[in-house]
Structure formats: structure tokens, C-alpha cells
Amino acid sequence: MSLLHFAVLLPFLYTVFVPLFFKKLPRVHTGWFVLIVPLLLFVYFAAQFPLRSGSAPLFQSLSWIPSLGIRFDLHLDGLSMLFALIITGIGFLVIVYSIYYMSKEREALHNFYIYLLVFMGAMLGIVLSDNLMVLYVFWEATSVSSFLLIAYWFQRKRSRYGAQKAMLITVTGGFAMLLGFLMLGSAAGTFSIREIVAMKEVIVNDSLFIPAMLLVLLGAFTKSAQFPFHIWLPDAMEAPTPISAYLHSATMVKAGVYLVARMTPVFGGHMSWFWIITIIGIVTLFWGAFMAIRQFDLKALLAYSTISQLGLIMSLLGIGSLALHTNYEAQAMLFSGAILAAVFHLFNHSIFKGSLFMVVGILDHETGTRDIRKLGGLLSLMPVSFSLTIIGGLSMAGLPPFSGFLSKEMFFTGVLTAYQHIDQWVVLLPIVAWLASVFTFVYCLVFVFKTFTGTYRPERLDKKPHEAPAGMLVSPIVLATLVLVIFFFPNLISYTLLEPAMRSVLPSLLQPGEVFEVDIKPWHGFNTELFMTVGIVVMGSLLYKTYKKWSDIYYNLPRKFDFNHMYDKGLTGAERLSARVTNFYMNGFLHSYLSYIFTFVIIVVGGSFLLQRAFAIDPSTNAVIEWHEYLLAVSIAVSSGFVLFVNSRLTSIIGVGAVGYLVSLLFVIFRAPDLALTQLVVETITTALFLLCFYFLPKLKTEVVRIRVKVSNLLISIGVGTVFTLIGISAQSTNPFKPISHFFLNSYELSGARNMVNSILVDFRAFDTMLESVVLFTAGIGVYTLINLRKSRREKR
Amino acid sequence: METLMTITAGVLFTVGTYLILSKTLLRIIMGMSLFTHGVHIMLMAINGLKRGAAPLLGEEAESYTDPVPQALILTSIVISFSLTAFSLVLAYRTYKEHGTDDVEQLRGQEND
Structure with missing residues (x-):
């Protein structure tokens, strides 16, 4: 951190104090307190003057994001000096002027001067940065502060329009420029401007040379209001006049000129x-x-x-x-x-x-x-x-x-x-x-x-x-x-x-x-x-x-060729298009949203399995199947399919219940007595709840859906079923990780429990179980509230 | 056995998804319930079935089945039970308030 870094950061740091001056000393125009910043900076830069006749430019380095090759390096040479003196010198005069121009009684001066200082710092950052990425950050910071300053009188419609226009145009150019910088960086292997200039020979022969040039120029032209991107500048005149004098004629619009000048040794x-x-x-x-x-x-x-x-x-x-x-x-x-x-x-x-x-x-x-x-x-x-x-x-x-x-x-x-x-x-x-x-x-x-x-x-x-x-x-x-x-x-x-x-x-x-x-x-x-x-x-x-x-x-100029007209048309067109696209898929139907989710699962999960060739079917380690197990599997499939085809509520509830009981039977076969017991209890209560709803809810109707929707539902369901089945089978067939279950063989020594499942639940993973109880409890409160609360309130009425 | 069980789970997934995509609240909840059963069966099957005794040390067997998926499923059973119970009551309440159990009619408009 050198004095040069401090010079760039000073305006940013000073913004912290501006609201204090505005609130605590309302009698004195806030501008007087801000004035010191450009004054100090101007004196500092002027003191660096013996740059003339071949003396080496000032270079200060500061590491920022070394892993990405981004260093906060500052470089004060002749071009930077010219700009730095203009920025601080005109900045000083503009602030003096603004003290008489901006009324301290009526205006939100703290906002005004904060934006102005942010701009000043960012602009100094642009002209002093040696690193392209740092330059880009400051570049966008000037766009943002310019946006805020144009919209300073945000009550006015024209101000908001002008601010948005300036923002959209300059930031679009800024993005293009960032892309150009990335291309330059990849061609040269560094983001340092000095090193890029030194490697000119390599870059000129790179295939990215022309694209990078065009993109960088797009950034420069939008910022410097060059034809046909000039349309934002007249609308930016909604800003207070000191701002127009400072940003939109003396400094910010010259950032594009600066960039072109800075890049001339390269391109x-x-x-x-x-x-x-x-x-x-x-x-x-x-x-x-x-x-x-x-x-x-x-x-x-x-x-x-x-x-x-x-x-x-x-x-x-x-x-x-x-x-x-x-x-x-x-x-x-x-x-x-x-x-x-x-x-x-x-x-x-x-x-x-x-x-x-x-x-x-x-x-x-x-x-x-x-x-x-x-x-x-x-x-x-x-x-x-x-x-x-x-x-x-x-x-x-x-x-x-x-x-x-x-x-x-x-x-x-x-x-x-x-x-x-x-x-x-x-x-x-x-x-x-x-x-x-x-x-x-x-x-x-x-x-x-x-x-x-x-x-x-x-x-x-x-x-x-x-x-x-x-x-x-x-x-x-x-x-x-x-x-x-x-x-x-x-x-x-x-x-x-x-x-x-x-x-x-x-x-x-x-x-x-x-x-x-x-x-x-x-x-x-x-x-x-x-x-x-x-x-x-x-x-x-x-x-x-x-x-x-x-x-x-x-x-008599044709209106069609008016760029403002094109901009407005383009903007409303883009808004309408995006609204249409959004309304197309965000249509409010639960069915659509669920379809997106399921389709996404099929395509992304199934697709990536396919692409990675991760599907593996290896039934060699399978346990033998007894005839009653076949019977159970078939019964589960039949009862679940049953639910699909009946329209009677009672029958479908019985079908779901049957699946539940059959699953608990499966748990017995799987040597999971705890699961079987729990499942039996839970299934009984669930069925009772279903029957309660059966009592209150209306009869199931044959759903009238178009055949197209039916087919797509069927396809999605089969897709989900197939993808999950395949994943399940593949998961059995490959064992990338060693099981950890042998640890629980010691459950008696560790926790005094002979039932390993129980010891996991209440001892090894006790917090999980506690939170699970919280869920159960919360759901219970929810059920109780939903049934009772509204009724009692209605009764009171 | 594992493959058979996974396919059974797949059938449950298919039916569950189809039910979830329907319009009636009751059917959607039933679909969720079936989906959960499928998940449980699959979790068991992935780990390999019938490898040793039930995970009770009192059995004093040579080997035991893996207790970890069982603990997971036990948690899941309870949670999905809470979910089903809450959804059912929510469906009941929705019907009482709005007079319909068709989710297509229940969709709100942005400007409401």
C-alpha cells in the first residue's frame, strides 16, 4: 500500500465522512468539506511532476487476487498524469462551483458529494490501473456513479430515463470490453498492461487479436459516446450542471479516449x-x-x-x-x-x-x-x-x-x-x-x-x-x-x-x-x-x-433512422419479449412446474449418467429370491397400479394402504424389525387420516385432461421411474466406498445398546433424531391449527 | 433380489409421479406417499439384501445387515408421515376454504 494507492482510495474513504458533515454541520455547505479531497490529490499529483524527459514512470504494486493474476498495480506515466490532473483539477473547480449551484437547504447534498467522490476515485483508478481487471472494475464504478448522478433528481421522469439509458449503453459496452480484456489476457498470459505492451509481437499473431480489438473498442466507443452509441449523452444532461461539466464533458466520457490511447501501443x-x-x-x-x-x-x-x-x-x-x-x-x-x-x-x-x-x-x-x-x-x-x-x-x-x-x-x-x-x-x-x-x-x-x-x-x-x-x-x-x-x-x-x-x-x-x-x-x-x-x-x-x-x-430526417427511436423500440421490444417468455413458462399451473422439475431430472441426471457411462448392471451379487418375495413385489406393483385406474376414493386409499402394509412385510424379509414395526404403526395412522379426508373431501372425479397432456404425463412418469431404477441398479453394482457400518458393531461397548439401529438413532445420531421429533411436533401443531383455529374464529363471528 | 426390488421401487416411482402430475389434491398426496415407499425400498436394495441377521447384537450372528440405511429409513418414515399428515389436513382445509380440490383452479394470479 503506497501513497499512490492511498491517493486512489482517498475519495472512497472520504465518502464515509460526508454524511456526518451534512447532518452535524448543516449550516456550512457540505461542498466546503469535500473540496479538500481534490485539492490534496491535485497537489499530490502535481508534486510528482518531474516526469519530464525520460524519467521512469511511477509504479506501485499491491497484491489483490494473486491466484487469478489480478494485482492492484498502479502506474503513473505521462498519459495518466494528464488525466489525473484534469480529474482532480476540474474536480476541484466543479466542487467550488457546485457550492454555489446546489442549494444546501433543498438538496440531498450528502448523496451528491458521495456519488461525486466515488466517481472521482473510480476515474483515478481507471487512468492509473496497470491491471486490466482492476481497470474494468473502476470502469464500471464510473458507470454506476454516473447513473446515480444522472438520476440525482430521481423524481423527474426524464432523469430516470436518461440514467437508465446511460447505464444500459455504457455497461453493455463495458461487458464487451471485459470480454476483450479476457481475450487479451489469454493471448498474453497476463492482465498487466505493461507486460501486454511488451508482448505485442505475440499478441498480434494471436487469433484473438481482432476480436479482442473490436470488443475493447466497443467499450471505448460506448463510454465516449461515439456514433451510433452517442444517444445516451444528450439524455444524461438531466444531471445537475456541475455533473454535466465534470463527468459528461471533462472526464468520464474521456475514459473511452483514454482506453484507446492506452491500448494504442498494443493494437x-x-x-x-x-x-x-x-x-x-x-x-x-x-x-x-x-x-x-x-x-x-x-x-x-x-x-x-x-x-x-x-x-x-x-x-x-x-x-x-x-x-x-x-x-x-x-x-x-x-x-x-x-x-x-x-x-x-x-x-x-x-x-x-x-x-x-x-x-x-x-x-x-x-x-x-x-x-x-x-x-x-x-x-x-x-x-x-x-x-x-x-x-x-x-x-x-x-x-x-x-x-x-x-x-x-x-x-x-x-x-x-x-x-x-x-x-x-x-x-x-x-x-x-x-x-x-x-x-x-x-x-x-x-x-x-x-x-x-x-x-x-x-x-x-x-x-x-x-x-x-x-x-x-x-x-x-x-x-x-x-x-x-x-x-x-x-x-x-x-x-x-x-x-x-x-x-x-x-x-x-x-x-x-x-x-x-x-x-x-x-x-x-x-x-x-x-x-x-x-x-x-x-x-x-x-x-x-x-x-x-x-x-x-x-x-425531414427519416424517423426510422433516429437512433433514439431505435433504442426506445428495442427496449420496449426486449421488455415485451422477456415478459412473454416468462409468462410462457411461469403460467401458474402446478402441473407445469412439476413437469419442468421431473423433466429436468430425467434429462440432466439421466443424461449425465449416460454421458459418463455410469450405468452399470451387475446382478451377480444379488441375493436369491424366494417365491413369496416375487409374490410381494407383484402385489406392490398391482396395488399401486390399482390406485391409478380407480376413481373411487375409498378404493384408492385402500390401494395406497395396501402398498404401505406390503412394504412393512418387505422390511421383515429385509431383516429390519424396527422398520417393519414403525411402518405398520405409521401406515395405520396414515390410512386413518386418509379416511378422514375421504369423509370431508369431494368425490374423485374422472379427470378431464387432453390426451396430449395424458401422454406427456405418462412419458414423464415412465422416464422418472426408469432413470431412478437404472440409477438404483447401478448403485448396487458399483461400490466405490467402503461401508462404515462395522463401527456400529461396537454399539454395546460404546452405548450399551444391543439394537444397532436404535443406538444410531438415539445415541450416535441423537441430534438428528431430536430435530426429527421437532419436525413431527411442528407438523402436529400444524395439523391441529389447521383443523381447529379457523373454525373457532368463524364460530365467534 | 436387489434388482427385483429396485424395479418394484421403479414401478412405485412411475405411479407416484403420474399421480403427482394429476389435478386432484388427494391424488397428489397419494402419489407422494407412494414415492416415499419407493425411496425406502430402493435405499434398502442399494445396500444389498439379506446379508446376515437383523442388526440386533443379541442374535450373536456371524454377520449382520447394515444398520445405517435402516436408521436412515426410520427417520424418513417418521418425516414422511408428518408430511403426509400435514398435506392431508392442508388439502382438507383448502377444500373447506375454496370449495375445490383442483389445483388448476387454485392457482393464484400475480395481481391478486
Whole structure:
């Protein structure tokens, strides 16, 4: 247990105290007490900083389930560091923001902060785990905490719907990913990511390589809301806004990106890895940007924008993975630029999207709505929020002087590199990327101008808007400042954060001690990238102005291809199907249930005997049979068969009684005097009881059953009889164990009893007999109660 | 002898199962009763029959039959007796309360 382990577990441990703070100190907002956790963690991770330039990553080992090869190993390298700082840094700002956003009088804050801390710990666990199984556990923990946070206002139907949707989609992907991990583990013989990377050569040639890749990608794509699994993210916006800012834009949805980056050293360099990720990423980029424009809810707009931006990062990771491909060794450094762009944009997106979400939260808080049809003209009322939106929005659109511009340019460089070095038709890649960026520009304009300019219509708002309190503005201001600072001084983070992260994605490209050359600058001269950006501004402004004319295409999209529609249909269909299947066999008929049980016995017990060839018939040791014994056996069979065919109650009771008495005669022949005596007594009482029922119960009817049911009953009965007979005969014919009965020959010395059976019952196994008496007694009470109690109560009435 | 007894037990199992699968409560209870008899006979038969004297040391015989299955069966006889008695009274009570002894009519609905 090292300090690094403690860092991951700290948020989990701290949850224990949160309810105490909430209950005992209700005057102070619980958030203030929680704030210390991300602060401590941020400082701790920042203190690990001298990771730069070739120093070895931090590795801490802890044994967990050694027999399964599962070790709680943590590994802090450049990529983990980037994520850990984002998780704790944004986490800190989000909690500060939430203190002003979440009312301490009205909300169940302890739940909120417990879920948040669980998420924070789980997310740190994902990015620090070296073991795939541990990573999976944390992965699902983030899904669960995300579910709880989306459904935080569980009174609302939309919240529950969104939470369920997010859960179903991400957990399904998680399961696929687990399967992929198991395949990887079996191919490599270890679950350690570092060892798997080291064994890349073995894994690539394994037959499970492609299936494992696809399954792992399914997990990554569902988590990072990639097309067509993106549909859960807009519905997840039902969560409180600090959560949307934290989980659903800055951190959790980037877990899929993290996984892809982490797995690049294993799968990267394979063409299918490149194609799948790049195509899915670019389609997501386009579709998200396209759909964002039509949204009226500001949060939904940001959700689609997040989807789109995640697609951008994904596609960059896809392109960058080619740096590991043997055919492109000469261009490896060019392609590695895409990885740099990916990690850089990941960082940028976290800061500008975080601040934008916080601004939307402020708008919601101050005006009572997030609907852009109601908002407008807030510029003079909320100038600070406006400035923040300009910074965040234009950074998102990829304009200078904001950090988004830098990574956007690098993105264009990436897609252009791919086009230049792969194939002619890959020209589609930069074209789609450019179109998507045009749409991105349009929705950024929608966000900024529809909210803050235009006519101010106070009658449509629930509250009288004014600027937010300072506490709520602090966090977005910090983030927006970062956006500006990074633009002017990108090299503040280039060798400290970005290059080490890049090195963990592409470790094999470097010799020990080498570093990637990372020089980010805003001005590259008049190149294609710059013209693309200019084109975006021109085309985007044009589209924004003419939006009314082309907005019809949104309403003419075929409903059949709406993925939400498919999801809903699929869900109700699955529910109906499972209800139908369940109702089919759970039909309430005792007869059916008993039939299942008997059939199961026949098939499973009989079948496994058959398969194991366990049936053995060896009559050589049988005792001789006397003629009266034949007579007894036949009489038993006849009297029992008799019960089947008569309809008179009395006759069938006599038949059952006859079997009982005949069995007691058998016991005499079997040299079991005690049994014979007991059986005689019991049979007499039982017959008397049967006769009592005969007196009270109605006459037996000829049962009207369909011939099909009759035949199936007969078959089941014969099956049961045959299977048990065969098992019985086989059991006689084989004697795998030595009998223990010789021990009881000493019963006189041990217990002073000459009757061995009796000494077993009352001495050697006395507890059994005592409990048996309890059963008898209980049954007696039951009989008495059932006969008397209700009668007396009814009489009283 | 053992094989013959096992087959007899098998007949009891068959009849018992068939009765248990029927609709009338009384028949179901009779089926259970027959099933138990089958089990007892089979337990005896598995162990081998007529190998020595009754397990009473007073007999002072060369060998005795195995006392363990006998002790088991003795327990079983008593337990199954309790079960039969209780089921019978339950059937009687059910008939009194619901006016039928047909288990198909006795099935409850989930929404009841």
C-alpha cells in the first residue's frame, strides 16, 4: 500500500465522512468539506511532476487476487498524469462551483458529494490501473456513479430515463470490453498492461487479436459516446450542471479516449485499428456538430458538441496510431503529430467545455431556463458570463486567440497528413472534417448570439436575470483564463504535460532518453490549415445567417433512422419479449412446474449418467429370491397400479394402504424389525387420516385432461421411474466406498445398546433424531391449527 | 433380489409421479406417499439384501445387515408421515376454504 494507492482510495474513504458533515454541520455547505479531497490529490499529483524527459514512470504494486493474476498495480506515466490532473483539477473547480449551484437547504447534498467522490476515485483508478481487471472494475464504478448522478433528481421522469439509458449503453459496452480484456489476457498470459505492451509481437499473431480489438473498442466507443452509441449523452444532461461539466464533458466520457490511447501501443499499427477509430471518430465529429445546431436546450447543444469533439479526438488517435505501422515508418514523426494534437485537444476541450457548461448552469440558475427560444439580449445584464461564453465558444469554434485554435489547426494537419500519405480517396477525411468544423462554428455562433444578443424578453423568463454571484463565476473564470494563457504560452504545457502523455501512447518510437519534439505555435504562415479556418469562418457565418432557409432538413430526417427511436423500440421490444417468455413458462399451473422439475431430472441426471457411462448392471451379487418375495413385489406393483385406474376414493386409499402394509412385510424379509414395526404403526395412522379426508373431501372425479397432456404425463412418469431404477441398479453394482457400518458393531461397548439401529438413532445420531421429533411436533401443531383455529374464529363471528 | 426390488421401487416411482402430475389434491398426496415407499425400498436394495441377521447384537450372528440405511429409513418414515399428515389436513382445509380440490383452479394470479 503506497501513497499512490492511498491517493486512489482517498475519495472512497472520504465518502464515509460526508454524511456526518451534512447532518452535524448543516449550516456550512457540505461542498466546503469535500473540496479538500481534490485539492490534496491535485497537489499530490502535481508534486510528482518531474516526469519530464525520460524519467521512469511511477509504479506501485499491491497484491489483490494473486491466484487469478489480478494485482492492484498502479502506474503513473505521462498519459495518466494528464488525466489525473484534469480529474482532480476540474474536480476541484466543479466542487467550488457546485457550492454555489446546489442549494444546501433543498438538496440531498450528502448523496451528491458521495456519488461525486466515488466517481472521482473510480476515474483515478481507471487512468492509473496497470491491471486490466482492476481497470474494468473502476470502469464500471464510473458507470454506476454516473447513473446515480444522472438520476440525482430521481423524481423527474426524464432523469430516470436518461440514467437508465446511460447505464444500459455504457455497461453493455463495458461487458464487451471485459470480454476483450479476457481475450487479451489469454493471448498474453497476463492482465498487466505493461507486460501486454511488451508482448505485442505475440499478441498480434494471436487469433484473438481482432476480436479482442473490436470488443475493447466497443467499450471505448460506448463510454465516449461515439456514433451510433452517442444517444445516451444528450439524455444524461438531466444531471445537475456541475455533473454535466465534470463527468459528461471533462472526464468520464474521456475514459473511452483514454482506453484507446492506452491500448494504442498494443493494437496501433494495425490497419483495422486505424480505419475503425478514424472513421467512427470523423462520423461522430460530423454528426454531433450537425445535430448540435438544431438543439434548443443549451445543455443539449453542449452535449452534442461534446460528442462531436470526442469524435475529433478519437479520429486523431486513429490517425496517430499509424505512426506504429511498419509501412509508414518514414512518416512516423508526422503521424505522431496527430497524437500530440489529440492529447492537446483533450486538454483544451476539458477547459473550454468545462467553462461553457458552468456558464450554462449560471444562465439556468439566473434566468430559470436553458431554452434559447426564450433567452436573448442578456449581454448588458450578464457581461461577465458573456465574456466567458465568447472565450469558451470561440475556442470551441477554433478561432484565435484561444487555445482551441491551436489544437484545431493541428487536427487539420493530422487529417491532411493522412490524406497525403495513405490514398487518394482519403481526401474525404479532410473534407468531412472541414464540413464538421463549419457546423461547429455555426453552433458556437448559435450559442453565443442567440443567448446574449437579440431582443431581451423578460416576460418569457421565470426570474429576473442578473449577474451570477462571484463564487459561481470563479471556476469558469479560472478555466477561461487558462484558455487564453495556453494560446499565448502553449509551451508551458508542451514538455511538461503533453510530451510525456504522447510518449506513453507511442513508447516504441523513441530510444531510451529521447523525447518527442513538441513546438506548438499559433502562426505557421499561409498554409492549407489557415485557409481551411478562414473558409470555416466565411461559410459558417453564411450558414448562420441563412439558418431559417435550410433548417428544414432537420425535420425531414427519416424517423426510422433516429437512433433514439431505435433504442426506445428495442427496449420496449426486449421488455415485451422477456415478459412473454416468462409468462410462457411461469403460467401458474402446478402441473407445469412439476413437469419442468421431473423433466429436468430425467434429462440432466439421466443424461449425465449416460454421458459418463455410469450405468452399470451387475446382478451377480444379488441375493436369491424366494417365491413369496416375487409374490410381494407383484402385489406392490398391482396395488399401486390399482390406485391409478380407480376413481373411487375409498378404493384408492385402500390401494395406497395396501402398498404401505406390503412394504412393512418387505422390511421383515429385509431383516429390519424396527422398520417393519414403525411402518405398520405409521401406515395405520396414515390410512386413518386418509379416511378422514375421504369423509370431508369431494368425490374423485374422472379427470378431464387432453390426451396430449395424458401422454406427456405418462412419458414423464415412465422416464422418472426408469432413470431412478437404472440409477438404483447401478448403485448396487458399483461400490466405490467402503461401508462404515462395522463401527456400529461396537454399539454395546460404546452405548450399551444391543439394537444397532436404535443406538444410531438415539445415541450416535441423537441430534438428528431430536430435530426429527421437532419436525413431527411442528407438523402436529400444524395439523391441529389447521383443523381447529379457523373454525373457532368463524364460530365467534 | 436387489434388482427385483429396485424395479418394484421403479414401478412405485412411475405411479407416484403420474399421480403427482394429476389435478386432484388427494391424488397428489397419494402419489407422494407412494414415492416415499419407493425411496425406502430402493435405499434398502442399494445396500444389498439379506446379508446376515437383523442388526440386533443379541442374535450373536456371524454377520449382520447394515444398520445405517435402516436408521436412515426410520427417520424418513417418521418425516414422511408428518408430511403426509400435514398435506392431508392442508388439502382438507383448502377444500373447506375454496370449495375445490383442483389445483388448476387454485392457482393464484400475480395481481391478486
